[in-house]
Amino acid sequence: xxxxxxxxxxxxxxxxxxxxxxxxxxxxxxxxxxxxxxxxxxxxxxxxxxxxxxxxxxxxxxxxxxxxxxxxxxxxxxxxxxxxxxxxxxxxxxxxxxxxxxxxxxxxxxxxxxxxxxxxxxxxxxxxxxxxxxxxxxxxxxxxxxxxxxxxxxxxxxxxxxxxxxxxxxxxxxxxxxxxxxxxxxxxxxxxxxxxxxxxxxxxxxxxxxxxxxxxxxxxxxxxxxxxxxxxxxxxxxxxxxxxxxxxxxxxxxxxxxxxxxxxxxxxxxxxxxxxxxxxx
Numbered sequence: 001x002x003x004x005x006x007x008x009x010x011x012x013x014x015x016x017x018x019x020x021x022x023x024x025x026x027x028x029x030x031x032x033x034x035x036x037x038x039x040x041x042x043x044x045x046x047x048x049x050x051x052x053x054x055x056x057x058x059x060x061x062x063x064x065x066x067x068x069x070x071x072x073x074x075x076x077x078x079x080x081x082x083x084x085x086x087x088x089x090x091x092x093x094x095x096x097x098x099x100x101x102x103x104x105x106x107x108x109x110x111x112x113x114x115x116x117x118x119x120x121x122x123x124x125x126x127x128x129x130x131x132x133x134x135x136x137x138x139x140x141x142x143x144x145x146x147x148x149x150x151x152x153x154x155x156x157x158x159x160x161x162x163x164x165x166x167x168x169x170x171x172x173x174x175x176x177x178x179x180x181x182x183x184x185x186x187x188x189x190x191x192x193x194x195x196x197x198x199x200x201x202x203x204x205x206x207x208x209x210x211x212x213x214x215x216x217x218x219x220x221x222x223x224x225x226x227x228x229x230x231x232x233x234x235x236x237x238x239x240x241x242x243x244x245x246x247x248x249x250x251x252x253x254x255x256x257x258x259x260x261x262x263x264x265x266x267x268x269x270x271x272x273x274x275x276x277x278x279x280x281x
Contacts, residue, residue, distance in 0.1 A: 001083050002090040007098035007140065013090065014142055022049040026143035028134060031055040032072040032188035033081045036178035040147040041087040043175050047145050053082055054092040054137055056099060060106040061129030072188060092141070099136050106132040111161045117249040118242070118264060119154050119275075127158050134159055138168055146170050151177045151185045153262065153277050154249060177276070179205065185276045192272045200235055201269050207231075208278040211243075211263045215280045220253045231267065239266040239273070243280070 004010035017024060025044030029037055033055075044051045055078055062068040075093065082088045096104065106129045109115075115127040138146070148156045156174045163170050178186045180198070183205030190198060207230050214223050220243050231238035242251045246260040255261070261280045266273065 001079075001088055003079065004090065004092045005095070007094060010090075010092050010094070011140065014140070017050055018142065023145070024048060024050050024052060024141065024143045025145045025147065026052045026054070026137075026141045027147040028054045028056070028137050029078075030057045030071065030188075031078050032074050032191070033078045034178075034186050034188060034190075036149055036151065036186035038081070038085050038087070039178045040149060040175050041082075041085060043173060044145065044147050045087045047173075050089045051087055052090050052092065052141055052143070053088045054094070054141070056094055056133065056137075058099075058129060058133040059096070059104055060100075060132055061126050063123045063126060072191070092137075094140075098140075099133060107135070109162065109165060111158055111165075114154065114157055114161065114249045117154065117244070117251070118240075127155075130155060130158060131162050134162060135166060138163075138170060143170055145173060147173045147175055149177065150174045150277070151187065151275065153246075153264070157246075157249060185274070187274065189272050189274065193269060197235070197269050197272070201267070201274060203230070203236070204265060204267050204274060204276050205278075208263055208265060208276060212278060212280050215243075215261070215263075216255055220255070227265070235269065237268040239268055241265045246279070 004013060025048030027040040027044060041051050055075060057071050057073060059068055079091065082091055106125060108128050109131045111127060120127055148159055150156060160172050163172055180186060182199060182202035184198065184201045193201060207227060211223055224241060227241045228238060243261055243263050244251050246262050262277050263280055264277045266275050
């Protein structure tokens with residue numbers, strides 16, 4: 001596995017790959033890698049000649065400077081995890097100036113309104129920051145295929161819209177959520193949970209599966225009431241639960257036969273914010 005720490009050497013590597021007509025698969029990360037990330041590279045390895053990872057903690061998608069400061073940085077461990085996987089041909093670990101050569105400014109995009117739903121409602125500018133870094137990485141990596149986890153489903157839809165708006169010739173793949181044995185969606189944040197908290201957090205996925213059983217059987221307002229009752233606990237706080245159309249991410253309060261729906265949930269366990277979602281059959 002080759003490791004690149006600057007844009008110049010990495011660009012030379014990409015040029016050589018393109019000259020040899022290699023099909024490139026890419027999954028960008030902010031590090032603190034876990035098996036969920038590795039599942040992205042498993043998917044990429046099936047479709048491509050070359051698989052590339054990147055590790056970059058992107059400052060412009062953080063609204064709170066403290067969150068940026070606290071974000072785990074485990075680059076040496078991440079490199080070892082990528083090597084052990086045997087799936088990744090190269091990892092790009094750019095400097096800030098390689099991504100933001102003219103200063104840390106985020107671009108503004110028209111994502112058609114999906115950036116204002118759910119996570120975007122409380123984090124203005126967050127998805128512009130995501131779009132800015134992903135656009136720059138796409139232009140440097142020049143992938144044929146790119147892979148993003150469905151745990152951050154809203155982000156996945158944002159990336160799909162970004163590629164459409166910029167008319168980039170990249171196929172975006174959503175990869176199924178990778179879960180712990182108890183059903184908890186894998187996340188870099190899970191390492192901040194105690195064992196007791198981690199076990200208790202299995203309730204999140206159990207609840208989503210219940211929602212899928214209730215779907216189309218009882219009304220959405222009643223489903224929401226039941227979910228709120230489940231999380232009336234001392235050890236967890238339900239931040240939000242909603243059911244939305246997958247295409248628009250707009251919350252709905254009744255079903256229609258023509259659309260696909262997904263349940264979204266955010267729960268705070270101690271000082272750890274956990275997100276999850278489930279496509280409703």
